[in-house]
Amino acid sequence: MSGRAGLAEARRVVVKVGSSSLTGDDGRLDQDALRRLVQVLAQRRAAGGEVLLVTSGAIAAGLGPLGMAARPRDLATAQAAASVGQGLLVARYTEAFAEHGLRVGQVLLTAEDTIRRGHYRNAQRALETLLDLGVVPVVNENDTVATDEIRFGDNDRLAALVSHLVRADAMVLLTDVDALYDGPPSRPGARRIAEVHGPGDLEGISVTARGSAVGTGGMVTKLASVAIATGSGIPVVLTSAAQAERALAGDEVGTWFRATGRRRSRRMLWLAHAARTEGRLVLDDGAVAAVVERRTSLLPAGVTGVEGDFEAGDPVELVSTTGTVVARGLVSYGSAELPELLGSSTHELRDRLGVGYDREVVHRDDLVLVPTRR
Structure with missing residues (x-):
């Protein structure tokens, strides 16, 4: 893909959405926000493109049914919330996509599925088969069984690995800020960075490692995800969920990260980024x-x-x-x-x-x- 404008014609795109983009002020799943995102992705499918959705939100979806006011801090309780919320989250996606005549297929992955090469190949085949069948893969980390030692920790890195796994033409990271800035966006005078050509453009940029109250990833994890994708030949757009439609259309929104490397074989990606x-x-x-x-x-x-x-x-x-x-x-x-x-x-x-x-x-x-x- 020669530039941002080419995203409008990209055949296969991986879209990652964070918990903060799918929840309301109370930290609970916002069904209206979810439906707005699904409408954008359904439009892309109707135009002939393929979309894979990497979504957070399982733990956030489980907070309400379990009567929890905030994301649990300990792993066991967070896994319990994810177990309750994952079914609810996928049910909401199933309903929303069905309104557009589309089916979804849930794909839950742990880091073990990319650590072990046999699992990695199985994940790749499962995703390719879903796409061949016209299904929208809805991918999430399997929080319920992942351990501290083998979990991804956030879906940003997972999205980058999935993007390479399926040979995506581009990756779109949707978060609660509209772009990467040269400092905290709330700081007066902070400037949006429209395009990043390589790591050198990020020197001196101040970002935070802290995620939202319901998510695990901050801008640091997103930039690490961008580095995996762009270094493997996949350009990235980082923007807010509210700008998703314009981003997929190739408009000048968010931050465009140009691909800096060549596409690697899946085997080499596994070895570089996923192998334990x-x-x-x-x-x-x-x-x-x-x-x-x-x-x-x-x-x-x-x-x-x-x-x-x-x-x-x-x-x-x-x-x-x-x-x-x-x-x-x-x-x-x-x-x-x-x-x-x-x-x-x-x-x-x-x-x-x-x-x-x-x-x-x-x-x-x-x-x-x-x-x-x-």
């Missing part, structure tokens, strides 16, 4: 340079240390001697057999241990670089 690593390989300076600058495979001679318990084929982090993560990769050896190979060339290993031990520790085709923060 099982260990670490410590690289000497020469190996770091070879992997990062020359994009070569990692050989045993460049590994100085092994951390963790993993098997061949597991995802691991590649770190410098100072502990900086420089890459992720699928390791060719288990943690038990690696220590005796360290520091040896592949020729030495073949002569000493036989054919098969002269392979790379991580092949370059199974390796993705991790940008380092300055």
Whole structure:
């Protein structure tokens, strides 16, 4: 997509809406707000586009039936509220889309579904099949069973991963502010940032990590989500739910984030952003340079240390001697057999241990670089 105007003709768009855009002042689900959003998405479908909706709001929807005045702070109670609210939320979406002759399909995902490659592929097939059947996928994190260790924590990151998963042409983030500003929007003189060409445009921008009273994500999580999407070749519009129709039409609203990278294979996205690593390989300076600058495979001679318990084929982090993560990769050896190979060339290993031990520790085709923060 060459620019914002191309969004009007984009074939497949992922739209993410936060809890704050679906709730009233009392923190309860606002059915009128939900219906207004559905009308916009239904218009897009009627025009021939495909839409996937990543929605928050399950916990907010459960507050009323459970008599709760605010979002629970502990995980167990929040999961109970999500269990009650998820059915209500999807029922409201089902009713609203049905008014436009459209069916919805609920897709609940946990981080485990993107951590494990088999689950990741299953999620991709399920979403593609729903789209092929003309169904609007309504995606949410499965708060009821997710644990602190494996949950997404917010739907912004989930939306970015889903966008790549289904090869979306663009992602639209709908929140309670109309755009990204160069400071707190409430501050006098704060300026809307109309377009972001790359990370350099965000230097010096002050954003808050705090979410709303009913949501979990703030602008920090949204920008992290934007980085995943744009770095994978997917442009993003960030704006308010009230501007959703204009945003999808390609109008000059919100903030447009241009794609900064090329589309990766789903396998590489899984490895870069979703895989839970099982260990670490410590690289000497020469190996770091070879992997990062020359994009070569990692050989045993460049590994100085092994951390963790993993098997061949597991995802691991590649770190410098100072502990900086420089890459992720699928390791060719288990943690038990690696220590005796360290520091040896592949020729030495073949002569000493036989054919098969002269392979790379991580092949370059199974390796993705991790940008380092300055």
